[in-house]
Amino acid sequence: MIKHFTYLLYTGLLCIASFSSVHAQQQCATNAHRNANLAANPALVQKRADLETFTQNWIADQQNRGQESRVVETVSVVVHVLFKNGEENISDAQIESQIDVLNEDFRKLNSNASSTASGFRGIAADTEIEFCLATTDPAGNPTNGITRTQTTVDNIGDTENWYSTADGGKDSWDYTKYINIWVCDLGDEGLLGFATVPDSADPPESDGMVIGHQFFGTTGTAANSFPNELGRTVTHEMGHYFNLEHIWGPDEGGCNEDDFVSDTPNQFTETDGCLSFPAFDDCTTSGNGINYNNYMDYSYDECMTMFTEGQKMRMLAALNGPRSGLLSNSCAPVVGVNDRPGLIQVQAFPNPASNHLTIQLEEGVQLNGHRFWLSDAVGREVLELAPQLMMSIDVSGLDSGIYFLRSDAGINATRILISK
Ligand SMILES: [Zn+2]
Structure with a gap:
């Protein structure tokens, strides 16, 4: 009752x-x-x-x-x-x-x-x-x-x-x-x-x-x-x-x-x-x-x-x-099908970021013909990135939250926090 x-x-x-x-x-x-x-x-x-x-x-x-x-x-x-x-x-x-x-x-x-x-x-x-x-x-x-x-x-x-x-x-x-x-x-x-x-x-x-x-x-x-x-x-x-x-x-x-x-x-x-x-x-x-x-x-x-x-x-x-x-x-979003040890490492900083985010890829990653993008916590693409070994990204338009760097180029999962 x-x-x-x-x-x-x-x-x-x-x-x-x-x-x-x-x-x-x-x-x-x-x-x-x-x-x-x-x-x-x-x-x-x-x-x-x-x-x-x-x-x-x-x-x-x-x-x-x-x-x-x-x-x-x-x-x-x-x-x-x-x-x-x-x-x-x-x-x-x-x-x-x-x-x-x-x-x-x-x-x-x-x-x-x-x-x-x-x-x-x-x-x-x-x-x-x-x-x-x-x-x-x-x-x-x-x-x-x-x-x-x-x-x-x-x-x-x-x-x-x-x-x-x-x-x-x-x-x-x-x-x-x-x-x-x-x-x-x-x-x-x-x-x-x-x-x-x-x-x-x-x-x-x-x-x-x-x-x-x-x-x-x-x-x-x-x-x-x-x-x-x-x-x-x-x-x-x-x-x-x-x-x-x-x-x-x-x-x-x-x-x-x-x-x-x-x-x-x-x-x-x-x-x-x-x-x-x-x-x-x-x-x-x-x-x-x-x-x-x-x-x-x-x-x-x-x-x-x-x-x-x-x-x-x-x-x-x-x-x-x-x-x-x-x-x-756990159901942490999988980055493509490549979230495995031994794949190319990624650094993202600062993390959390507020307005600008830098992503540094390991030497040797194949850029040509591959896409890189940020997704939100439920997998929706929010930002497509121009592939470079060092990417400087304007994230001022993104809301605070949890995001993931995703790619079909064989990189490891990278969790990114945006905090305003
Ligand atoms: Zn209650």
């Missing part, structure tokens, strides 16, 4: 409805699903408690070690589009726009990062997690990481049918190796989406997240979904998937339960809209106030700008614990 919250402010005879209608009801049903699953399956309660112990120990251990061995990890996403009507059958481009947002937000390459409130900029994190649409399906066949299923079930995301092909939904791909995202109709109750926190899915095959198609990506059916039109519903739900709580904690109002993250201020309940720094509430009444820019709050998409360093460590604990199967199924 999904709880709905209504906010009504009465002052004498005046009724001040200062919250927009979409925010008058619960946006994220992650806690409702978790609570229902744990109530129906008490073994999960102990599993979750054990996971919390693991998480705190893992974080303490990492803090003792420093950052000696950490690398950027890329995890495979499969998007299951469930549609009854045509408009719910969203385009590949809309799906790719969501993967872009995830990569920008999780790598702190989001274009609004600079608008993070001054008191919190110092703890805004690059989580070092990247996302890619799956390139290989569970049977080992090439895939674009998208499945499409027509259904006769109304509002299928608001039923228990979404994860079952037999019931009009779509069976998950191996939930230990892929992040399964079902994109569908969630009804008109103001619900944007929900995710399964680790060790809470019941049945396990329902693990992943369910997102309303109007809140997935930034184009197509999402383009007019203000204030949730910038793809941050999925950034938020991905935080839950990697074991983040709402920034106000698992309670729905109060100061006794926090979010188990040391650097996020205690917060009473969700915020709404776009607050100004500093913002205080019943739980945090001084200092920098509450972290309303956090992806795990309910602020408008345009005002969400950050995860904290503490949240990053909690997510990395999940990635190295209950989500570690993802690490064996």
